[in-house]
Amino acid sequence: MPVPLSGTEYKTDPYPLYAELREQCPVHAVEFPSGVHAWLVTGYDAAHAALNDKRLGKHHSRGNDRWRARASIMPAPQHSQLQVHLLHQDPPKHTEMRKPVLTWFAPQRIEGLRPRFQELADELVDALPAEGPADLIAGFAAHFPFRVLAEVIGLPPVLAKAFRREWGQVVAPVGPADPGRPRYEGLLRGLQGYIAEVTADKRANPGEDLLSSLVRAQDEGTLTVEELDSMVFQLLVAGQEPVTNQLGTALMTLLRHPEKLAELRDAPELLPSAVEELLRFDSAFELTTWRFFAEDSDLHGTRIPAGDSVIVSLCAANRDPRRFEDADELDLTRSPNPHLAFGHGIHFCPGAALARAELQIALGTLLRRLPGLRFAGDPSDIAWVPAVLARGVRCLPVTYDRRR
Template sequence: MAAARGGRVRAPSGTRERGRGLVSAPRQDPLRDPRFFADPYPAYDRLREGCPVQRVPTGSGGHSAYLITGHPEARAAFTDPRLSKDTARFFADRPSDRDLHPAVSRTMLTSDPPAHTRQRRVATPLFTAGRVRELRPYLTRVVDGLMAAWRPGTEVDLVAELAVPLPVTVVCELLGVPESDRATLTGWSHELFDATDTHRVDAASHRIGDYLTHLVETARATPGDGPLHSLLRDCDEGGLDRDETVSLAALLLVAGHETTTQFIGNAVLALLRHPEAFDRLRRDPDLIPGALDELLRYDSPVGVATFRYSTEDLRIGGFDIPAGFPVLIAPGAANRDPAPFPHPDRLDLDRDATAHLSFGHGIHRCPGAPLARAETEIALRTLLTRFPHTRLAVPEDSLTWRRTRLTRGLTALPLRLA
């Protein structure tokens, strides 16, 4: 099948059958429907079954993008150099009413090699397997401290009392953010992912960018040997200028905790929804590291990856994408593709789910993945060990989800500890 410019889909000879042959592209943005935020998987299934690469409307004003929902197609798109992440280049000759701070809009995530290569070379050593092993005692102390006041028979909000503060504490330590500022920064970060209010997003980006610019400039003017000073030395040695250094700090702050927060919350809810899996990990917590890939696949903390665009006409998995179009890759959909993952709506801890795309793939794969896995593993192990009979404190249908297509996560997860 190939997606035609007019929004129709047909099945040419020589391509594998994945849809119904001829389908219509959605008339409205399928990623802004209120039902999508509550449960995106039926929409993902319809889109993928219709055509795993198709043109869809985005927002208002007649704009559109190519949305990739199939697993092999998404995996190929993540590594295709003809899909650029350089958003500044894409919008250079296109009028826009957006006003994002450069530190947020021009990060490593929005660049191509060689600029991307230079910035990633600085970021990657922060999250190597060896470095994360060194951090594990610290991560355990943070989790223990956050759960110190938890008692059986009481209620807690796992999101507010563990899933948010754990990664926030870790990344803020790395950046030298004072404890008194961390809650404010967390609030700005949440606003940055608000899919319903672009003005609010833009304003939050400036608050974050201005704060981090001041933080970096203050650290440069004050000699020291803390984590932020060490990061600044790495940035200098890596050839990053001031703006690139601030943008790396912004990326570490936002990406360093948002997805981990959703990972922890989604994983706990998935286990509560599947008591057999919960009991299995409760009886043998050493199985938790091996269960993380399936938990990531089952309810990905990243629904739709950040913006790409086609620099030339190309084909992804036999599907045509013309030059000059935005391209959205949906790991949340790809991870539920039944081709690589039979019975994808089932949480199966025995499944080999290592091919999931929750951390991306290729040169833009999340460098912080080892840290996110370690934080989630320690959080789950501590919860299941201390409170092995924990359950939801509210009806499941009363849970609410954040209104953003980029990440998927709960606004709160009330638990009754036991």
């Protein structure tokens, strides 16, 4: 029987289940809340190999009828118009579409923008209460990533202010029979209308930025209209909610380990290695998106039918004791730290340098400017986001001595 990946207990702490699955074998049949069945890869070596396995493709056309019956649930026309972005492409199309993104998200360019990112972080902290309590998700983490993203991709301030965070929920599966389906479809239509505004603005007011370059590529015939809309969709959604979630998981981890929080606060030079460890310890990218074999294939001793979905658990891989010593312990100085929080291989997250900079600046700013930072209540009362592929918290009530 497939292992269910659902429920409050699982979303709050999936690591005991992952440890049990790792010990049994690398690949397991699983079932998601929507009823979708998949094959889950859990161990570090197996995950690393799967992420680099050229037999596994990402394009949805590879999915079989069983997968498509439940997993292709984004309704038409949005399914065909918003689902042809990088995460669902294979070479050579993937290689071609990825190039402009890599240029604008290059580490050297991101480093040059750090002073601006710091200004944005400080502005948000300035708006927090002078003394606790405060919700660090609503007051900081829900806004900082998108403000940074807008700077990086060239989203005009007026349009940036018009973006609704709830549009990011469209990546969470809502089946046709779900009572929340009408709201889900409304969010999709709203986001699609917003994307049309963004591309129209960039066509009328082109600049030297990523969004303008994508619009030019579509005008020149390099991208189709659907590919352009899908890439803007991916930038807006993947550039916001995952970083919000990662800030939430990182802060939860530090607040649960007050001695580590104090260590990092007193030694900010540890931020680069601390961020890598926080990414490993509890990643916002819990599971990857679908991969498919074109024909029946063996995957670490398990026969996988063609077109069945294969998903890698990045969180399970990052806690594998066969790869990481004291894998369930938080070590802010861990080195080396070859975690898989950003994936691996050709689909390695192109925004990794940006995410690292955001996390370092955000955590450094919050620890420096909010002395005495601690939970405002019982952390067990904090609700985790019931997303299928991601980890994060809905809110993060904290208190602190004062705002510096």
